[in-house]
Each structure stands twice: as structure tokens, then as C-alpha cells.
Amino acid sequence: MDVRRAADRALEQARSALARDEPHEAADHLAGALSHAPTLPEAHELLGRLAAQPGGGLDLFPLAPHVTAGGLAARAHLLAAAGFPEDGLPLLAAASGRSPGADWAGVPWVGDPALAVRIEPGLLVQVLMRLCTAVGDPAPEITRTTLRPYLTVARHAVAAHPEHAMLLGAGSALARRIGETALAVDWAARGARSRPSKLAEIWLGYAYRSAGRVPEALAALRRAVAHDPDDLSVYADIAGTLADHGRLDDALNWVDRALERDPEYDCAVHTAHRLRHRADGDLTHLVRLADFIRDHPDESHEHTDLADCCRDIPWLGGTPAAAPLPRGHAPAGNEPSADAVRRLRQVASLSWAHPPAAYDAAIPLILVPPHDLLALLAHPPADVAAPEIWACLGLLHHDAEEPWLESERRRLLLDLLDGGLDRVTEAALFALVVTAWIDPSARADVAEVVAGRLTEVAGRPGARSVAELAQATPDLGPVARATAAGMIRTAVIPRQRGRARNRLLLRWRRD
Known part of the structure; x- marks a missing residue:
């Protein structure tokens, strides 16, 4: 069943439940319809009918521990209809975080410039950063489209708060993920000028890197180190950037600097083994990295260095591409269950x-x-x-x-x-x-x-x-x-x- 048919069936069930005066059941089916088709006009029309319920229908979509993305979106739309879009946006963004490829924010109230004035800039920063953690850098093409409404909110907010450094940096992070690299550089640079800090320089360094301006990226990341020499994740970022642009010796020097400060720091260890394997192809580096992963299950975040190194090596990332061996001998035995x-x-x-x-x-x-x-x-x-x-x-x-x-x-x-x-x-x-x-x-x-x-x-x-x-x-x-x-x-x-x-x-x- 395709998504439109699934959404239509859920709407049919919601209308039937509403006709039986069972609004809670109708709300459940409507949340399901939104999960399949977040911008379906018929679903929003029925949601408007539920908004006529006492309390604006909010009680029909409670923030329960296991609320669905459709339930979050429905409550967000009802809040916006009741005149509180600033309270609805974080819920809509939470739905987008669960399923970034769906067009949760493609609705008129999200693009209203008044929303950016009403929402507190610090709250919008949190919303933007949660979205950024939910998608890759850069984001897949379909996700770039579905996240654009949030970038519109950021544009309006920056216009209203042009010197808010954190807003400029978070907006830059979202802009670079969806391919707006020039905007990302502009906002990050403005944020760094407005309030110099380690985080502002990191955002600027990433924006420059996405724009292909490697020298400026490295300069910004080095300034971030000057702000906080103990943040070893920046050392690893500098090393990765240098290695990706052919400066492997310099990259290893930065990794060694990080490991001198903390030999167990996971980002530095992963980067070190990956780069040393790139330098000499010795399998020992990957085995030691696997040992480190096994012995340090509580790492700061997920790393892909081992998988990246193994991807194109026969047997390490899958069966080799050569023709298979013959079936040959097989152990005698009964048929498997x-x-x-x-x-x-x-x-x-x-x-x-x-x-x-x-x-x-x-x-x-x-x-x-x-x-x-x-x-x-x-x-x-x-x-x-x-x-x-x-x-x-x-x-x-x-x-x-x-x-x-x-x-x-x-x-x-x-x-x-x-x-x-x-x-x-x-x-x-x-x-x-x-x-x-x-x-x-x-x-x-x-x-x-x-x-x-x-x-x-x-x-x-x-x-x-x-x-x-x-x-x-x-x-x-x-x-x-x-x-x-x-x-x-x-x-x-x-x-x-x-x-x-x-x-x-x-x-x-x-x-």
C-alpha cells in the first residue's frame, strides 16, 4: 500500500470515528494519516474540525512518552492554530528529527515571519541544533528539501536578531547541511565577529570547509584550539581536514598532539588509527582500533572510521568481488529446520x-x-x-x-x-x-x-x-x-x- 492510500484509509477511519463521537479514536487515526502524508490538505481539514473540541483539541494529542511523529505534528498544528506557533515549532522539529525525509514543516504557519519574532532565539537555537544532529553533513538531497522551511525560520530570526551569535552559528550549521554554503559562511563569520568563542570558530571552520575554502577552515579551527586547548575533538577535526587534502604528515602531528594530552580520547584514537592505516596500509592499525572499540563501549559519539577503512578491502567489508568457489564438499546431515x-x-x-x-x-x-x-x-x-x-x-x-x-x-x-x-x-x-x-x-x-x-x-x-x-x-x-x-x-x-x-x-x- 502506497503512502497516499495508507493516509486516505487512516482519514476514512478518523472520519468514521468522529461521526460516532469518538474524538480520541479519530485523533489516533488522524495522527497516522499525518505520519504517511504530513501536508495532506484533507488531513489538515479534519484537524481543523478537531480544533473545535474543548481546549482546542490539544487533549486529544497528549505528549505521552511514546507519542508518534504524527501525534507531535498534530499537536504542533493545533498550537499554531491557537495562536502559539512558537510552542508548536519544537514539536514539529521533533517530528522532523525522527523522519527527516518527510515534509513535516511544509505548512504556511512555519514560513510566517511573525513566528521568528515570537520564538525566543535561544529556543530556536536548540531546535536548529537538534535538527542538525538528526541529519548528515551534508544532508541527503530529499532531506535538504524538507528542512528548508526551518532555514526560512532562521532567516527571519536572523533578520530580527542580527547580532545573536548562537543563532547565527546554529543557522550556519543548518545552512551548510542543506547546501547553502555561502549563507553558512556569512552567518558563521558574523557570529564569530559578534561574539568570538571556540564554538563560533568551529562553526566558521566547518562552513569554510563545506565551501571548499580549506586554508580559512584550518585557520578558524586553529583559533578554536586557542580558545580551548583541551577540546581534543577540534584536534581530530583539524587532522581529518588536513588528511582529506593530502597533508597526511601534518594531520598525524595534530593527532599526536591530542593523544599526548589524552591517550584514551576516542575521537583522537579513531582518527589516529584511520590515518596511520591510510599512511602505510598496515592491518594492525585497524585491529587495534577494533580492540579499542570493544574495550571502550561508552564513547562520546558514534564513529565510522573502522567501517570506512574496511569498506573496500576484501573480506573486511564483505565478500570479495571475484567469482565464488565451487559448492564442493558439504558436511553430511539432515535438512535444516x-x-x-x-x-x-x-x-x-x-x-x-x-x-x-x-x-x-x-x-x-x-x-x-x-x-x-x-x-x-x-x-x-x-x-x-x-x-x-x-x-x-x-x-x-x-x-x-x-x-x-x-x-x-x-x-x-x-x-x-x-x-x-x-x-x-x-x-x-x-x-x-x-x-x-x-x-x-x-x-x-x-x-x-x-x-x-x-x-x-x-x-x-x-x-x-x-x-x-x-x-x-x-x-x-x-x-x-x-x-x-x-x-x-x-x-x-x-x-x-x-x-x-x-x-x-x-x-x-x-x-
């Missing part, structure tokens, strides 16, 4: 953010007994992507408390390595590699197994896959790593890698 197949379908994919993320994605398979996971290897569903890989990852979650060297999961995976090169042995080897990423105590053992396997398959068809897995293995010795690199260099590299990945998906499903 329907529940096992269902759970496999829920988690299976050809890509993952990084090896620890692949391990985490397989957690639901803890509900599939090991004998059923082995049955999935023997009888892989034809419509599931990379079923062997996920079945082997599922094995890692059973009896996970057992020490690695004496564990049943190790024994099962080593048993699966017996035989020639095929998808089962490849999947078992990948599960071993993932184990090394998540469990430092297993690294020496896994590295030894992988090195031995590398020696066994040298010169055989399909050896490239093992070599790529070896390159993804933590703590692999330099000789084995050099051997793997040589095998990859001499292997036939598929043409048109993008198409190869599509063919891989089709063959996983067809074979």
Missing part, C-alpha cells in the same frame, strides 16, 4: 561494516542449534546470500564462554577446513579470521592455521580467496603476509569488479 532457514535469511548479507560487525550480525543464530547450522552447510538455501559464511559465523556464538583453544567451536571450524577449496572451507576460514578480530587470545592460533592453509593451497585454483583471507588475518607473520600478497598479485583479477559482485550474488542464490 524451517526455523534455521528463517533465521539465516534474517541475517545473511554479502557485506558488513567490519569483521566485529559481521560477528554481531550473526548473534540471532545463537538460537539455531549447531546441528542445524551444520545442516545449513549441507543444504544451503538457494535464495540466501552467502549461507555458508553465516552458518559458520553462527557457530562462533555457541559455547562462546569456552576458552578458544579447548572450544567446540574451534574444533567444528577446523573440521570444516578438511577437503579442497570450496565455499565451506572458505566460510570456515573466514569465521576463524573473525574470531581473531574479536578475541585477542585466539590470534596466534588463527594466524598459524591460516598460514598453514596458505601453504597448502599455493598454486591451486581459487587460492586467491585464501590469500585475501590471510591478508585480513590479525597477527599473521610477515613471511605469510608477503606470500599472500604475492599470490594476490599473480592471480587473475576479474574485470569489471562491480558487475562481478552482482554475478556473485546471483550465483550464491542460484547454485
Whole structure:
């Protein structure tokens, strides 16, 4: 059912409930209609009828703990109709924050210049910053359109309060996210002149960076450091900006300055490992970053450095684009249960953010007994992507408390390595590699197994896959790593890698 049909059906139910004199039920259905189509005229017409209820209909849309976005928007519109748009705007922005791609603010009262005069500038700053945290920088194209009404409010507010530094900075942050870089620079510069501060310089630095004015961006961020030398997040921002423009040595110097002040500061640690990996390509930097993430679950905010580094490296961010190995041998066993197949379908994919993320994605398979996971290897569903890989990852979650060297999961995976090169042995080897990423105590053992396997398959068809897995293995010795690199260099590299990945998906499903 498309959104218009869903909205029309919800409106039909709301009208029916109102005809039965059941306004609360009508309000529930109307909130649903707004969730599907926030600017639908028929929904706003019916909302006007509810506004005739006692108290302007506000009691029909309470601010309950789990209120829907449609409920927030309905209450915002009723507040605006009652003459309090300044109270309605934060609620409308909260709906936009939950679903930025929907046109929650595309209504006339939001664009009224009087709103910007009525709303307190500090409150508008909070509204704008909450919107900024809900979208990317820059925002996706559709989100740029739906957030423009809020930029209109900011324009009117800046006209009414031209020297309000925080308003200018927050408005700049929103403007740069929706592609208005010239406006972002202008407002941020005015804010920094009006009230110099660390935050004003950060906003100005980001605005310059979005506009491609890198020297000015770096100068502003350095001024931010001068305002507050202990804010290490700015050091990381400077390092990232320098690295993105080819000044890797300077970037690493800034990272080192931050780490000298606090070796455990998460932004600096993430940036350092990412940049050092960019500098020399050593897998150790990514493994240490994964260890840091595991040992520091309460970080200041979400980071994507590890995923960004792993994205284009075979096995670290997904199955490689080369043609798959043959189905080959499979463990003997009964057919898997329907529940096992269902759970496999829920988690299976050809890509993952990084090896620890692949391990985490397989957690639901803890509900599939090991004998059923082995049955999935023997009888892989034809419509599931990379079923062997996920079945082997599922094995890692059973009896996970057992020490690695004496564990049943190790024994099962080593048993699966017996035989020639095929998808089962490849999947078992990948599960071993993932184990090394998540469990430092297993690294020496896994590295030894992988090195031995590398020696066994040298010169055989399909050896490239093992070599790529070896390159993804933590703590692999330099000789084995050099051997793997040589095998990859001499292997036939598929043409048109993008198409190869599509063919891989089709063959996983067809074979």
C-alpha cells in the first residue's frame, strides 16, 4: 500500500470515528494519516474540525512518552492554530528529527515571519541544533528539501536578531547541511565577529570547509584550539581536514598532539588509527582500533572510521568481488529446520561494516542449534546470500564462554577446513579470521592455521580467496603476509569488479 492510500484509509477511519463521537479514536487515526502524508490538505481539514473540541483539541494529542511523529505534528498544528506557533515549532522539529525525509514543516504557519519574532532565539537555537544532529553533513538531497522551511525560520530570526551569535552559528550549521554554503559562511563569520568563542570558530571552520575554502577552515579551527586547548575533538577535526587534502604528515602531528594530552580520547584514537592505516596500509592499525572499540563501549559519539577503512578491502567489508568457489564438499546431515532457514535469511548479507560487525550480525543464530547450522552447510538455501559464511559465523556464538583453544567451536571450524577449496572451507576460514578480530587470545592460533592453509593451497585454483583471507588475518607473520600478497598479485583479477559482485550474488542464490 502506497503512502497516499495508507493516509486516505487512516482519514476514512478518523472520519468514521468522529461521526460516532469518538474524538480520541479519530485523533489516533488522524495522527497516522499525518505520519504517511504530513501536508495532506484533507488531513489538515479534519484537524481543523478537531480544533473545535474543548481546549482546542490539544487533549486529544497528549505528549505521552511514546507519542508518534504524527501525534507531535498534530499537536504542533493545533498550537499554531491557537495562536502559539512558537510552542508548536519544537514539536514539529521533533517530528522532523525522527523522519527527516518527510515534509513535516511544509505548512504556511512555519514560513510566517511573525513566528521568528515570537520564538525566543535561544529556543530556536536548540531546535536548529537538534535538527542538525538528526541529519548528515551534508544532508541527503530529499532531506535538504524538507528542512528548508526551518532555514526560512532562521532567516527571519536572523533578520530580527542580527547580532545573536548562537543563532547565527546554529543557522550556519543548518545552512551548510542543506547546501547553502555561502549563507553558512556569512552567518558563521558574523557570529564569530559578534561574539568570538571556540564554538563560533568551529562553526566558521566547518562552513569554510563545506565551501571548499580549506586554508580559512584550518585557520578558524586553529583559533578554536586557542580558545580551548583541551577540546581534543577540534584536534581530530583539524587532522581529518588536513588528511582529506593530502597533508597526511601534518594531520598525524595534530593527532599526536591530542593523544599526548589524552591517550584514551576516542575521537583522537579513531582518527589516529584511520590515518596511520591510510599512511602505510598496515592491518594492525585497524585491529587495534577494533580492540579499542570493544574495550571502550561508552564513547562520546558514534564513529565510522573502522567501517570506512574496511569498506573496500576484501573480506573486511564483505565478500570479495571475484567469482565464488565451487559448492564442493558439504558436511553430511539432515535438512535444516524451517526455523534455521528463517533465521539465516534474517541475517545473511554479502557485506558488513567490519569483521566485529559481521560477528554481531550473526548473534540471532545463537538460537539455531549447531546441528542445524551444520545442516545449513549441507543444504544451503538457494535464495540466501552467502549461507555458508553465516552458518559458520553462527557457530562462533555457541559455547562462546569456552576458552578458544579447548572450544567446540574451534574444533567444528577446523573440521570444516578438511577437503579442497570450496565455499565451506572458505566460510570456515573466514569465521576463524573473525574470531581473531574479536578475541585477542585466539590470534596466534588463527594466524598459524591460516598460514598453514596458505601453504597448502599455493598454486591451486581459487587460492586467491585464501590469500585475501590471510591478508585480513590479525597477527599473521610477515613471511605469510608477503606470500599472500604475492599470490594476490599473480592471480587473475576479474574485470569489471562491480558487475562481478552482482554475478556473485546471483550465483550464491542460484547454485
